[in-house]
Amino acid sequence: MTKHLATPEDTLAFGKSLAAHLKAGDVIALCGQLGAGKTHVVKGLLTGLDSSEEVTSPTFSLVHEYQHARLPSFHFDFYRMKHEAELLNIGWDEYLDEPGIVIVEWADLFPALLPPHTQWFRLEALPEGGRRVTRTA
DSSP states (O other): OEEEEOSHHHHHHHHHHHHTTOOTTOEEEEEOSTTSSHHHHHHHHHHHTTOOSOOOOOTTTSEEEEOSSSSOEEEEEOTTOOSHHHHHHTTHHHHHHSSSEEEEETGGGSGGGSOTTOEEEEEEEOTTSSEEEEEEO
16 A cells, blocks of 8 residues: 655544554554654544644654553654664563554664564655655565
């Protein structure tokens, strides 16, 4: 599946559409370069989960927890992590066991730590504007 997202609103709507099908235990992996729209997808996704909390990238905090949504959501950013051990030390395995969803930006930095049922998406900023999102295996 490949989809063109012409505007920032389309990117939010894509995230919102993902939320409609999520259930506890789901893991969403978002990959793509800086500015590709990963955090914007997460904003739409949390809106789709009925969260009114402000969504920002957890680049420096590594994880943001959103408890006031249809499903508790745990938003990770692997961008600044150098070793798998850093992720394991902050309780990665425990988050995967929570009755909510896990969303990971820069997931391709540590793919071996994501469970087999992870839903993978690659985002690309297009030279002519907009974004392209592709669901990958």
